[in-house]
Amino acid sequence: MSGQRSSVRLSELLSGDPVDVAPRLLGKILAAGPPGEETSGRIVEVEAYRGEDDPASHAFRGPTARNRTMFGRPGLLYVYLSYGMHYCCNIVCWPEGRAGAVLVRALRPLGGLEQMRSRRLRARRDVDLCSGPGKVCQALGIDRAADGTDLLSPGSGVRLVDDRSGSVEGIVVAGPRVGVAAHLLTAGELWRFSVRGDENVSRSGSASGASSARADPVVQP
DNA sequence: GACAAGATTGACT
């Protein structure tokens, strides 16, 4: 079936340097939950983390019980608890044994909106449902139990889908990562990628929500 | 064993 072909395409798309893979994930669909209760959204903001080459990455100091999944094969989901309150999900992309992943920061809600609203009671508007890494996991019902899930397996609890209708060519904006201490950022890095003008992009990444001076985002050619 | 830091969020001023 074409589904198998698409997962082959996705596995190729997901393999490689996280900085190269991150913009390719924009426009793809992240879906979670069983059929009938599925929640899904189109990826509109991501950040690349280069493992042991990246001081800001959890994997910088090598594998631990928490980040073990990051050293797994491309296509696995790495979920961690942030600030003791929020889960954040990453998509592993470097080959097994080398840590590297792309953090999913924001989605444009597509399916299961009622389910998302019931999980995100504090969201006043639909654009607040998935406009941040912690919000994405809450809206999709992703927690630490989903760590290590194979996103390319159709039967998984969390899946990545390429419906080929989400092209973001020409509207990808690159910029420095947010929420990362300045001394941990790699000089000149533009490892955060978002869809230009999308209202679901997280507030800390939007121009109006910027609370401190940072480099201007650059539109990808 | 103790302590500090953190890939965030939301409420409040």
Added chain:
DNA sequence: GTCAATCTTGTCC
């Protein structure tokens, strides 16, 4: 724009 909440993880002694 500022700040508190909350708790896991990693480091140090």
